[in-house]
């Protein structure tokens with residue numbers, strides 16, 4: 001029996017690509033250049049399973065062809081705001097993502113950004129590299145203490161809970177949160193967390209960390225009006241999706257000192273960075289590295305493999321979205 005044809009949109013860790021080659025008639029993306037919409041349409045018309053990632057907009061247009069051969073989309077990544085699930089379902093496709101395996105690493109990056117922004121780690125490193133350091137002194141680069149402060153989580157799902165574990169049990173932080181779909185009372189009690197409205201979280205937090213999904217419902221959830229509710233020393237951390245935050249409002253608040261700082265791993269319009277961020281010494285900026293540990297990126301690929309295997313065995317993939 002011939003092997004199913006699988007097309008992968010970007011370069012994956014070589015351990016996972018080796019498994020793909022063994023199991024499938026696979027078309028890899030050796031040069032790692034992102035696929036255009038037309039190339040994705042062509043892929044869907046010429047494979048049994050297509051494996052895009054979070055930067056590939058598999059939208060209604062891409063899924064509109066009447067010659068779609070693919071039956072499965074095994075997306076590499078947990079977020080799925082790049083996928084039009086309704087259009088995929090209408091086209092008869094099964095779609096899966098890769099939850100759980102990137103929870104810890106994304107929370108690690110969020111915590112790293114929080115500490116870096118609070119303790120001026122990026123700024124301090126630039127200071128040193130620029131040859132500006134004249135020595136220790138009592139008032140040099142004083143910053144905000146992290147331990148014991150209040151962390152506000154917008155969204156209290158898996159990644160936020162992993163962040164709360166580090167922040168509460170490691171740094172003695174008080175946890176408050178807002179989530180329209182809160183976790184069980186048992187989880188809430190574990191952190192002694194208090195549920196509030198988004199506005200109350202913004203008003204009461206020393207640090208606000210975003211962990212909500214992207215998409216229409218959360219677009220610019222953090223806008224000028226809400227940023228103005230934050231305390232002047234407060235720090236905003238975003239490791240979720242860039243378009244949850246209004247770039248212009250955040251840049252203005254960082255420049256005017258309306259808030260204390262920001263730690264950002266994701267950006268509206270990424271990978272294009274609004275140059276306004278570069279002028280903000282009080283912002284720590286990373287190029288979407290949340291899940292970028294070797295172990296996690298391999299585990300994400302293996303999770304796609306697990307979903308493909310189930311699908312081609314006629315079973316329901318573990319991470320089926322539709």
Ligand code: DGY
Pocket residue numbers: 054076077078079080102290291
């Ligand atoms: C995801 O998986 O959604 C992250 O943004 C990238 O790992």
